[in-house]
Amino acid sequence: MAIATFKDLCLDANDPAAMGRFWAPTLGLSVTALDDGDVRLDGPTPQHAVWVNRVDEPVTTKQRVHLDVHASGPGEVLERGATPLDWGPLPWDVMEDPEGGELCVFTRADVPAYRLYEVVVDSADGHAIASWWADVFGATVQDHTADEANDHAFSWFEDAPGMPFEMVFGDVPEPKTVKNRIHWDVDTDDVQRLVDAGATVLAEHPSWTVLADPEGNEFCAFTPQD
Template identity: 50%
Template sequence: MSVARFKDLCVDVSCPSAMTSFWGQVLGLTSPADNPEVLVGDRPEKTIWINKVPEPRSVKQRVHLDVHTSAIEELEKLGAKMQSPITDEQHWAVMEDPEGGEFCGFVRDSVPAYRLMELVVDSAEPEAQARWWAGVVGGEVAQTPGKPWYWLENVPGLPFPYWVFVPVPEPKTVKNRIHWDVTADELQPVLDAGATLLRPKDDEIGWHVCADPEGNEFCVFLPPPAEESDGQA
C-alpha cells in the first residue's frame, strides 16, 4: 500500500519570467495573472512551480522531462537548443532549455494539449529506484526485456504516463534542479520506507524536504493541523 501521492513538479531556474514562458509553451500550460511564476493545467497535479535559485546549472541534470512536439524546429523557435539530433538509433532529440537544462523532444504526428510525456531520473540502480518509488506512491513497475531502464505506470494522480529510471555511471553530486512534491497523511511512513529527512517543516517553509535512497530531493506536504476546539458544545 502506498504511503504518499504525487502532487506536482518544481523547476529551479535563474530567470523565472523567461523560464515560465518557455516551459508554459513547451508543455501546454498557462500562468495565472496573480502568480506569474507557476504553471497550471486542468488538474492540480499538472502544476509546475518555477523557483528562482541563486546557483546556476553546473552539471548534467539528473532529472529531466521528455515532451511531445510537432517538430524539433518548434522547440528551437521557443528558445531551445539542439544537443543531439534524432537518428535511426535515437528516436528523440536531446535539447537544452534557455538555461542549458537538458530535456528530450519526441516528434509526434498528433500532439496532445498537455505535452509532458514522462519524467526521467538518472539512477545508479534503476530497478531498485523504480520499486522504491512504487512502494511510496503506488503504480506498477515495468521494463522492456533486455533493456536496463525501468519505469512506473498507472501511478495514482500522476498526470503523465511514465516515470522512468535510467542507468548512468556518474553519482549524484549537486541538488537536482527538477524535483517532485508528494502529499502524505503522515511523514513517518515515508521515512520508514527509507527516505531521509533533509529539512523539517519550520517557520520558513510549510513542508518537509526529504531525499530518496539515491539522494533525489522531494518535498512532503502534510494535511493542515485540525483547528483546536474552542470548548463550545
C-alpha cells in the same frame, strides 16, 4: 499500500518568468505569475502544476532529472529558445532549455494538449529506485533491458494515482553530485512513513518537509495539516 500521492512538479530557475515563457507552451500549460516573482504553470488538474522557483545557482552539470515532451517537431521548441544538444538516429532530439537544462523532444503526428510525456531520473539502480517509488505511490513497476535501440536499462511506471505522466528511472554510471533542479512534491498522511521506508529528512519547513529518496533525489512532502 501507497504511503503518498503525487502532488506537483517543481523546477529551479535563475529567471522564473523567462523559463515560464519557455516551459508553458512546451508543456501545454498556462502561466500564473506569483507575487514573489516565481511562476506556476497550470493545467486541468492541480497535479499538472509546475512551480518555477528562483534559485541563484546556475546549471553546472548534466541534470539528473529531465523532462521528455511531445511536440510537432524540434523546430517549435528551438523557436522558444532551446539549443540543440544531441541529434542522432534515436526517435527523440536532445536539447537544452534557455538555462542549460536538458530535455528530450519526441516528434508526434498528433500532439496532445498536455505535452509532458515523461519525467526521467538518472539512477545508479533504475529498477531498485523505480520499485521504491512505485511502492510509495501504489504503482506497478515495469522493466526494459538494454538493446540496440536503447543502450541503457530502465524501469518505469505510469499508473501512479493522479500523476499525469510516466516516471522513468534509467541506469547511468555517473553518481549524483549536485541538487536536482527538477523535483516532485507528494502528499502524505505521515512523513515518518516515508522515513521508515528509506527516505532521509534534509530540512523541515513550516509547510513542508524536504526529503531525499534512497538515491538522494530531493522531494518535498506535505501533510494534511500543512
